[in-house]
Amino acid sequence: MKLATKEEIEEIKRRLLEHYPAAETELHYRNAYELLVAIMLSAQCTDKRVNMITPALFEKYPDIPSLANADLDEVKALIKTCSFFNNKAKNLIKMAQMVMEEYGGEIPMDEKKLVKLPGVGQKTAHVFMIEYTHANLMAVDTHVFRVAHRLGLSDAKTVEGTEKDLVEKFKTDLNRIHQAMVLFGRYICTAKNPKCDTECFLTDLCKSRESFKAK
CATH class of the missing domain: 1.10.340.30 (Hypothetical protein; domain 2)
Known part of the structure; x- marks a missing residue:
């Protein structure tokens, strides 16, 4: 699988932040x-x-x-x-x-x-x-790991390696990108039957779409 180019990375970042301008955790908390x-x-x-x-x-x-x-x-x-x-x-x-x-x-x-x-x-x-605290950090859960690999943002085999790749490639707005990737992976780029043709706004930048079309 090819990795995303610098231009593709910037476009992925732009679209994620545009589609999830105020993304936050779905966990309920007061403090x-x-x-x-x-x-x-x-x-x-x-x-x-x-x-x-x-x-x-x-x-x-x-x-x-x-x-x-x-x-x-x-x-x-x-x-x-x-x-x-x-x-x-x-x-x-x-x-x-x-x-x-x-x-x-x-x-x-x-x-x-x-x-x-x-x-x-x-x-x-x-x-x-x-x-x-809106810290400029990245965290990789199952959704972020899946999205990162499908979009060619990382080919690392581990969570730690994937996090390192995402930090190096995105650099800024990491907290917002993390939240966006979680929501994107949870509801659109799902593990099974991803919504490539109906809801995905990154289809043209995906490195894995052909594998889903073939199934």
Whole structure:
């Protein structure tokens, strides 16, 4: 598969930002605490499912101090319809405890500090900072990975390599491009039966369209 040219990359960027001028996460949250918890829950789980879980969770544990003192079995029960709920419940409580102990109960707005929190890897930290602080960062989830490869923006085999390629090629507006690529991949450039001929606005720039037409 051919990679996108510099001119094609600029056009992809322009169209993504034009079609998604105010793209943001579809996770429901009211503050930094709720956003970080929602992102942690969203790993290997849909945003729709997370949004069904969090209202009861946040009612029971409305802030970092209450979550830090939460009963593990109660947290598990509240998030049991989420994938990997056992590990996620443990990490949520440990995360809150560390935020209390190390950062005075305030979620740190620093990538290096965020990734030290239990259950928070680089992708989670980047997604959090992209949404909450509009940081010029890229995060690669399953949608971004798929879109990047179909458009010839990367041929890297790993998430880390794909992220590096996207950062190098787009350079600026990374937070907005991330949000746009997530929505584009979720609703148009879907894993199965992508909407190439009906809704896609990047068809002429796609490096994979022929493979879908052949199926």
